[in-house]
Amino acid sequence: MKYIKICAQALSRWILTQKSTVKASDSRLSGMVATVLMMGFGVATAFGITPGTDTRVVHILPVIEDITQSNLTPAATPGIYSQQDQVHSGDTLAALLFRMGVDDQAALEFIRTNQLARGIYQQMSPGKPIRIQRRANGDLIPLHFPRSEDKTLVIERIGAQFQASEIAVGSIHRVIHTSGTIQSSLFAAADNAGIPDSVTHQLSRLFSTDIDFHNDLRAGDTFSVVYEASQDDFDQIKAGKILAAEFVNKGVAIRRVFFDGVNGGDYYTQDGIGARASFLRSPIEFSRVTSGFRAERFHPILKTWRAHQGIDLGAPTGTPVVSVANATVAFAGWRNGYGNVIELRHANGISTVYGHLSAFANGLRNGAHVRQGDVIGYVGMTGLATGPHLHYEFKIGGIQHDPQGHDVPRYASTSLTGRAKSQFLAATAPLIKELDAIRGSALAKFE
Numbered sequence: 549m550k551y552i553k554i555c556a557q558a559l560s561r562w563i564l565t566q567k568s569t570v571k572a573s574d575s576r577l578s579g580m581v582a583t584v585l586m587m588g589f590g591v592a593t594a595f596g597i598t599p600g601t602d603t604r605v606v607h608i609l610p611v612i613e614d615i616t617q618s619n620l621t622p623a624a625t626p627g628i629y630s631q632q633d634q635v636h637s638g639d640t641l642a643a644l645l646f647r648m649g650v651d652d653q654a655a656l657e658f659i660r661t662n663q664l665a666r667g668i669y670q671q672m673s674p675g676k677p678i679r680i681q682r683r684a685n686g687d688l689i690p691l692h693f694p695r696s697e698d699k700t701l702v703i704e705r706i707g708a709q710f711q712a713s714e715i716a717v718g719s720i721h722r723v724i725h726t727s728g729t730i731q732s733s734l735f736a737a738a739d740n741a742g743i744p745d746s747v748t749h750q751l752s753r754l755f756s757t758d759i760d761f762h763n764d765l766r767a768g769d770t771f772s773v774v775y776e777a778s779q780d781d782f783d784q785i786k787a788g789k790i791l792a793a794e795f796v797n798k799g800v801a802i803r804r805v806f807f808d809g810v811n812g813g814d815y816y817t818q819d820g821i822g823a824r825a826s827f828l829r830s831p832i833e834f835s836r837v838t839s840g841f842r843a844e845r846f847h848p849i850l851k852t853w854r855a856h857q858g859i860d861l862g863a864p865t866g867t868p869v870v871s872v873a874n875a876t877v878a879f880a881g882w883r884n885g886y887g888n889v890i891e892l893r894h895a896n897g898i899s900t901v902y903g904h905l906s907a908f909a910n911g912l913r914n915g916a917h918v919r920q921g922d923v924i925g926y927v928g929m930t931g932l933a934t935g936p937h938l939h940y941e942f943k944i945g946g947i948q949h950d951p952q953g954h955d956v957p958r959y960a961s962t963s964l965t966g967r968a969k970s971q972f973l974a975a976t977a978p979l980i981k982e983l984d985a986i987r988g989s990a991l992a993k994f995e
C-alpha cells in the first residue's frame with residue numbers, strides 16, 4: 549500500500565448554548581431542540597470567524613433545553629476562585645486539592661468521615677475530572693466529582709458545616725462545526741480535525757451513495773460537518789447526530805441536511821430531495837475492491853476463465869458485514885463455493901448475496917427481517933476463497949448486476965413538496981448558511 553503523508557487542516561468552531569427557562573414536555577422537547585438549534589445559527593453566523601487566529605470561537609446561543617440546573621457555573625463573585633483539574637496517577641485527594649489551591653482540613657475531615665463523600669477515595673482513577681470553588685484563604689466552597697455516568701457527587705460548605713449529595717449530571721447542548729481536508733483517508737483527516745469516530749461513521753454513511761470512500765477520494769477533497777453534541781458538568785463532550793455536512797469530492801460539492809419532518813427526521817439534499825440511500829454502496833465500511841464485476845475472469849482456484857458475477861471486497865476476517873437495505877433473509881447457510889452465505893430479498897425483485905462469511909450475526913435465520921445497516925455476518929474465507937474477503941452480488945430479477953454500476957437504485961426516500969418543502973427550506977436555511985460560512989472561511993484559510 550502506498551504511504552501518503554497525512555496532513556489535514558482543521559477548522560473548528562464551537563457554539564455554546566445556554567440554559568433555558570423554557571419548560572416543555574419531553575415529547576415536545578426533542579422537536580424544539582432541532583428548531584431552536586437551527587434558529588441559533590443565525591446568531592452564530594453574525595459573529596463570523598475571527599480571521600487569522602486559531603479559530604476557536606465561542607458563541608452564546610439562546611436556550612434550547614430544559615437543562616438540569618448545575619451549580620458549576622463559574623462564579624463571578626470577587627474572592628471566589630473556580631477551578632477544574634483531574635486526578636493524576638498517584639494523586640491523593642489532599643494532594644489534588646492542594647494543587648487546586650484548597651487548604652481546608654475541615655473539608656478533608658468531612659470527606660474522610662461522611663459515608664457518601666468518602667466514596668470519592670474509591671474513584672480516584674487517573675483522568676477523572678474534579679471541579680471546585682474556593683475562597684482566597686483556601687476554604688473549599690463546593691466540590692463536584694463525577695460519581696457515575698449520570699450522577700455527580702457534590703460536597704458543599706453550608707455555613708461552618710459540610711454536606712454531601714448526589715445530583716443528576718447536567719448537560720449543555722452544543723453544535724460543533726468542523727472542516728477538514730483529505731490527504732489520505734477520511735478517518736485520518738477526521739482525526740486531524742478532532743472529529744469523533746461516531747461522527748466520521750455517520751459522515752461516511754451519509755455520503756456513501758455518492759462517494760466510494762476507498763476508490764473515489766482525492767487529496768485535496770474537503771468536508772465540513774455540523775453536528776450536535778452535549779457537554780457535561782466537566783466539559784466532557786458526547787457527539788450526537790450530524791445536522792448538516794458537505795463533501796467536496798473531485799471538485800464537486802455534495803450536501804446533506806437533517807430535517808426533523810415526520811418520521812423521526814431524515815437527510816435531504818439542500819433542495820429537499822430525500823437522500824437516504826436505497827442501497828448502501830458497500831456492505832463493508834472502508835473495504836477495498838479486490839476483484840470487480842466482470843463478464844469473464846481467470847478463477848484463481850479453479851484455474852479456469854469464469855465470469856465474476858459480483859465484487860470481492862477485501863477486509864480482515866471478522867469485519868462486520870451489513871445489510872445494504874431493508875430485507876428478508878431468503879437464505880443463510882452453506883452453499884458450495886460460496887461457503888457460509890446469506891441471500892437477502894429486498895423490495896422490487898432485488899436481492900443481494902454475501903459469501904465466504906466466517907460467521908453469521910446472532911439470530912440471523914431464514915425469514916428474519918433485517919434493516920439497512922444491520923450487521924448480518926462477518927468477513928471470512930469459507931468456501932472457495934484464497935484469502936479473507938466478502939463476495940457480494942447484486943441481483944435484479946435473479947440476474948447479477950454490477951453492485952457499483954448504474955443499475956443500482958440510488959435514493960429511497962421521496963422528495964419534499966408543497967408545504968413540507970417550504971417548512972424544510974425555512975428550517976434548513978440557517979444550516980445551509982453555516983455550510984456556506986464554513987466553506988468561505990476554509991477557502992480563505994487554505995488557499
Ligand SMILES: [Zn+2]
Pocket residue numbers: 839856858859860938939940
Ligand atoms: Zn467473488
